[in-house]
Amino acid sequence: MIHALLFDLDGTLLASDPLHAEAFIALFAEHGRTIDTAFYNARIHGRLNAEIFAEFFPDADGAAMAEAKEAAFRDLLGPSASPMPGLTALLDRADAQGWRTAVVTNAPRINAEFMLKAIGLADRFDTVVVSDECAAGKPDPAPYREALRRLDCAPRAARAFEDSPSGIRSAVAAGITTLGLRSSLPDIALRAAGAAASLADFTDPTLEPYLQRQSGADP
Template sequence: MSRLALLFDLDGTLLHSDPLHHAAFVSVFAERGRDLDIEEYNTRILGRPNADVMADYFPGEEARHVEIADLKEARFRDILGASADPTPGIHALLDWAEREGAGTAVVTNAPRLNVEAMLAAAGLAERLTLLVIGEECPRPKPDPLPYRMAMEQLGATPATSVAFEDSPSGLRAARAAGTHVFGLTSSLTPERLRDAGAHETIADFNAPEIRAYLDTLKARQG
């Protein structure tokens, strides 16, 4: 029998970190004479791999793409600091997963240094230990491969997995992997999340829709 699995994006899903990323990008862009408002960030950058963002915004600086991206991420970690509040309800949901023997994983396009810093700041590092990092996979999100890799490592299938995402890139990846997807309204409207592939939209992990769907999955397993 396949295992139940809860698969979590990180930025904007486990932590409301997108305003911090926007601020870090604004700092880097300003040094290059560019502006970046929050709507453009949400439309063109949110959830995308750094390599794609660098190619779009700095086409004449290919040799410096890694350096620019690393600078942005270092500034993000400085803004993040040593502690941060996770999205409400996550600890109760992880308690449920432990009681039920469900697998859990973080599936993210964030660099590993960011992932480790965010999970530690939110007090989740010891609770979420399986990390599938997009830039360490053959293909990052929006490709479904990171989600498929997480399911394989957990002994789960698309029919027994649930994904939580906040960005169009991540939603497309999870839907293409065949999972049921909850879209978190941390940065985008419910309409935009549904347009990108969310089956249901929620404000946080206290949403009753989550437990209702998980109860349905358990009933299917008998």
């Protein structure tokens, strides 16, 4: 049986959500709206830009606003950043075990490539699935179904890692056991969205039983 590890990007492979929040807060302010980090976590986190700007600025050029926001985020991130603790070791283990790997993200491809390069992992994944290039974005299961298709992997043979409710719902709806990362939200919020468990990062001992099941032990 093929095994696969499927990873969200923002807030999962790296702790980038504070920078996204900062970029959104500044852009909203430029357009006369005051928001804060709590608003970002509750109303923006994990959603597609097209949906966000259509909701909050329906009369504006949403595409232009999205481009401005993502450019601001890339400036804030800079050319170098750190992967989530334990991530590189987990990818090394995946290589050794023969597990396939994918990134599944709502970020635009330019951001996905920028972030993976910034954390030194641009060549560590078998495929990168971008929601904009799928029939629908998260929370729809389409991006995760596309990742499974590309990796020729059954849902039961995969594990997904997500940090947002929309991402968790997407992976769970695709039939994948999903673990939440507590980079922005607490365990209770991640489990409420459908996560089987939550992790502080990839060094969290909670992860190991799910990898053992991945290796073929009884679920």
